[in-house]
Amino acid sequence: MSPRTRYAGPIQKAQVHPHGLVQRGFAEDAWLAEVLDRYPAELFDINLYDFADDGQVSLRTGARGELSGAELLEAIKAGRLWVNLRSVERGCPDLWAAAMSEFRVIEARYPGLKTVTNAGQLILSSPKSGAPYHFDAAGVVLFHLRGRKRVFVYPGDEAHLPERDMEQVVARQTTEEIPYSPDFEADAQVIDLEPGQALTWPLYAPHRVRNTEAFCVSLSMDFQTWDSRLRNGALFTNAVLRSRGVSPRSTDRMRRPELAARWAASVALKKAGVMPSRLAGFRRDFTPMVGAPDGAGTLQAEA
Numbered sequence: 001m002s003p004r005t006r007y008a009g010p011i012q013k014a015q016v017h018p019h020g021l022v023q024r025g026f027a028e029d030a031w032l033a034e035v036l037d038r039y040p041a042e043l044f045d046i047n048l049y050d051f052a053d054d055g056q057v058s059l060r061t062g063a064r065g066e067l068s069g070a071e072l073l074e075a076i077k078a079g080r081l082w083v084n085l086r087s088v089e090r091g092c093p094d095l096w097a098a099a100m101s102e103f104r105v106i107e108a109r110y111p112g113l114k115t116v117t118n119a120g121q122l123i124l125s126s127p128k129s130g131a132p133y134h135f136d137a138a139g140v141v142l143f144h145l146r147g148r149k150r151v152f153v154y155p156g157d158e159a160h161l162p163e164r165d166m167e168q169v170v171a172r173q174t175t176e177e178i179p180y181s182p183d184f185e186a187d188a189q190v191i192d193l194e195p196g197q198a199l200t201w202p203l204y205a206p207h208r209v210r211n212t213e214a215f216c217v218s219l220s221m222d223f224q225t226w227d228s229r230l231r232n233g234a235l236f237t238n239a240v241l242r243s244r245g246v247s248p249r250s251t252d253r254m255r256r257p258e259l260a261a262r263w264a265a266s267v268a269l270k271k272a273g274v275m276p277s278r279l280a281g282f283r284r285d286f287t288p289m290v291g292a293p294d295g296a297g298t299l300q301a302e303a
């Protein structure tokens, strides 16, 4: 069997753990509507996914619109929307405190796993939505709270996750979606997630998600370790080198001192602004609308 990832770390394969966030009320309509009402607009992402029969996915990005929290919740339940409430650690301190204590229990099950930062997004998604094939430049624990999700986790080797694409994502030159082939399915670990279950997988492992029947709520928590932080820095530095015509050494072949040196270089390069993100200024195509097909209305021209 091929290794599940090139950056194995203490988490060797996708694994399910129990959590207690559902019993604490974080999956209930009233609480969710209230969160949607008060969540800071600048931390709010709303997407519409179009799924083709061949597994390809296209994405339209929306704006928050004027709907109340309860109306927005109805639009999500009825359509193909994917709402991300980013930075839960800032936007939802009560959920975050509960989730961090759950996270510490899971972390303790992996000897050697030591996180230095955690961040989270609360994901409210329509019955027919999902997340296309991508990777996160971090470790992830996906706390599932409501509905059912099927998660496909793939090996993070060069065939499934080319290092050149990782550099582009880490340097924010492109979104997290990476090239996908249906041939990858033979290598997938497939997990059906129920409310009350949390799923984690090896650092960087590519994955995709399909909601299998109902409106879904999940808290996706990502975390960095010193290993992932150094590796991300080295990937950023390599992206800059590659943009200048240099063919950098693969980070797979670097030992810790070399990774650390490239990480230090990346801090300086970012400070100098040599490779600005291309993700700013994403076009917004719609606002959510109750009763519209897919839950997406046409975006009014912005003044």
Ligand SMILES: [Fe+2]
Binding pocket: 134, 135, 136, 140, 207
């Ligand atoms: Fe992800």
